[in-house]
Amino acid sequence: MRVLTVKLRRDLRRSRAQVLGIVVTVFVGVMLFGASYDAYQSLTASYETMFDRVGFADLWVTAAPEGLEATLAADPAVEAAEVRHTVDVPFRIGDRRLVGRVVGVPEGATVNQVMVLDGAMFDPSAADQVVADQHLARAFQLEVGDTVEVATPVGWRPVTVVGIGASAEYLWPSKSRQELLALPDQFGVLYAPDPVVAAAGPAAVRDVVVRLREGVEQDSELSRLATLAMAAGGGDTYTRDEQPSNAALQEDVQGFGQMSFLFPVLFLGAAGLGMWVLLTRMVVAQRAVIGTLRAEGMSRRQVFFHYLAYGVGTGLVGAIPGAAAGAGLALVIAHAYTGAIYVPITVVRVTPSTPVFGVLFGLVGGALAAWAPARRAMALEPAEAMHGPAPTGRGKVTLVERVWPGRLTAEARLVVRNALRNPRRSIATGLGVVLGLTLVLVSWGMIDTVQVLLDRQFRQIQQADAQVAFLAPPGDLSALGRVDGVAAVEPVVQTPVSIVAGDRTYGTILWGFDRDTTMHRFLTASDDELRLGDGLLVGVDLHDLLGVDVGDTVTVRVGPTGETFDVPIAGFVDEPLGTQAYMDLAVLDGIAPQVASLARQAMVRYRSDADPDAVRRSLEATPGVAAVVPTRALEAAADEYMGLFYAFVGIMLVLGAALAFVLVFNTTTVNLAERTVEVATMKAEGVSAAQLARLITVENLTVMVAATLPGLVVAYYVAAGFMASFDSDLFTFTLHIRPLTFLWTALAVLVAGFVSQRPGLRTIRSLDVARVVRERSV
Amino acid sequence: MNEMAVRAEGLGRTYGTGAVAVDALVEVDLEIESGQFVVLLGPSGSGKTTLLNLVGAIDVPTAGHLEVDGIRLDGLDSEGRTRFRREHVGFVFQFFNLIPTLTALENVQLITELTGRDGSDQARAALEAVGMADRADHFPAALSGGEQQRVAIARAVAKRPRLLLADEPTGALDLETGRRVLDVISRLNRERAMTVLLVTHNAVIAEMADRVIRLRDGRIVADTLNPNPVAADRLEW
Ligand SMILES: Nc1ncnc2c1ncn2[C@@H]1O[C@H](COP(=O)(O)OP(=O)(O)OP(=O)(O)O)[C@@H](O)[C@H]1O
């Protein structure tokens, strides 16, 4: 069928602007699919390789009793079970301070090994050598040979950095599951010989880290071993999936996975709709030709496959380079990403099936888009050849006119009737607007949500400016209160705990605050404010996670001290970051005095006119103070990155506008093509091109504006679904979109739509009336 | 004795059913000899197109028997009709229906390719036969109406059908242009011994036919042989 192929090529070339728009959209969609999916694969592979290399644990048991390691090591499912200790202590590096963590590494460790990137491993018998974690080293410009001071109850103790290292446990430097987003200048890790850490006193937590044998049934063995460990008196257990660093990275990886789904759906959807509109028009325009070919003996099948080939061909022309570009972009993303978060190993996994799927998307998408028009062409009878080019759509009095109070002007009637004359086309224009809105609102909504959540966490809930850690448990806090710029000081206790209800356990942080604290507000989901009483206030996710209700009694086991007590649930708070527990400090002091004194710190609020840095320095100079941690630094860091976030929204805005463009441009040109004879006649009768353009602009804008409201609703629900997929006990991602965002998004997409129809309108001016008459059908 | 190109018995075509039924063709008995140039005349709505479409297997009779080129058409399924059209008939319509994105030659070649012949020689020969060989590489927009119609005729006869069906082929053309188109058709009729069935409103055109059949209200009301057909270039109207 060589001539048929020539016809196909020339038909497409005749509509090259529309076809190009579709091809580019397919290209972008397939490229983004390939890039995000392969990036997802490569990141997963990079982590897996790193995890294998360092023997990343499968299970952690914290506050493990003596002998548990031997029990676990003897289990047939266990490859290795090792003891190591960790302790959270203030560090002093030069004149900067932070509360960091020293992680013990036993001699000959096979589980959770430290990968030395610079310098050397410490001498296992040396008491004053450490390996600094890469993130700490970077944040404080530490080099091999530098000195770091570690707080002890008897004062600062210097240790030497003999190496810079990385560990799978702190690939992303999270302090705990509840504090996933620790900032590198507020939290960092030193690796030291385990006996040294074990000797750090009661604050040191004894962990057993477990690696399973290969090939064992992961889920069932992990839960069996966890149950076994808890029964033997372990404080808490968590698996690799729950491990803070890994959990944080998985959220990101999952994001790539999500994008690899969202992008092709939006872009191929838009391209498909554009193709559908274009091809439907083409079939209508060519019906006399199709009838003639059918009369001359072309079979239905041949007609069907001829028009199907338009979609498939266009899809492939976009998808094949798109798949190639996607594979390339995936490499760049994988390297940039692992580089940006300093994963020491980058494994680029180029999955041959990804480009194959990308190409398949183009092919199947093209075929789907062309399916209905091709069916329509196939159904045309040879007798169509006897009809001249038929006008499309019927004019009729529309519903709008009937329900409109009063009479519409002639021009308004024309606009309304034309808009409804070809509902298929108006729907495509509207869908262009909907798709554009969706892409923009999903990304913009993400940023709005983050900002709303940050505001709730750091402005409405947390009322302190800094948390103060001491070298030794403080007697009284009056010295802090006297520091210039301090408005209020309160004692606080922060400790890791396990909350047990029946056979369910949840590891979190327990805070003890003054009963009438002004440092933290306890807000419920409906924004009611709770007060501390005799019971426990917990994050609302525990309602489902532990299956508990207000009034139920839970058992709290304190990580570092092993103290255990029962306490009733007094209420549920709804907090964006983490799912934590709160109780009255005095009550805690009564039932768990060890931890109440061991983990005692202070919350400080600054005067609003004070310079936070100056107050922080004054506080750090106060005797007994080890470190002052700003509690709103995360918010400040997020603010710093807002520019970046908005750049991301900007890109999505461009892509969203592109989506709208493909459909609005296509429908506008198709609209004009369908009315070529009509427009040519009007031109001939002296209606100016500008007048015609205005009529059609008003018509298009009417359709676009009408699509905006339902479009925003659809976009809202897609964004909400997208957001909900990231929601967990650690991050509450409930979609919040500020009213202005809706307005700006709608405006942006409408402007894009308005601009998109301009090039189409130009055909009015260049319309060759003579040619129209000669060819009769265009 | 010439073989029969068309043999119809009690042929009928009713559109719609019940109250809205239209009898477009009623009880038509007809035999057309191979190689005859037949003109179908009749007022608008008399059933000319309907008859032509039945003979060309574009449409299906609702009554009677129909045999064209020795093939029974009544009872043929859609695929069978497609195959029949592909092998036995060529169509010329009032509207030329050329594909605007293909040149004259390509428009013709498309059909020869579709019908399983390889093509370009046959297509060229067909253009030659209609006197359009020198415009083979022009696109339809660059051709006059008469030229477009001649290309359409070339397209219809390129596959060398035994039967040419033309429905108002000059309907959209002026006198002079129409004459040239008719001349092409009559030459193909003579030189290739191709049976021609031509529908027209224009009684003058009937003068060039071997035989004139008049229809009214779906029935044949007159069927006359024309002993001295006039050459197309001598027609006057
Ligand atoms: N698909 C159809 N459905 C209903 N009626 C039809 C259909 N096709 C034709 N008719 C009717 O059948 C009758 C014969 O129509 P036909 O097209 O054969 O007439 P014609 O002689 O070719 O007329 P004209 O010279 O105007 O082309 C007319 O009354 C017409 O309205």
Ligand SMILES: [Mg+2]
């Ligand atoms: Mg007719």
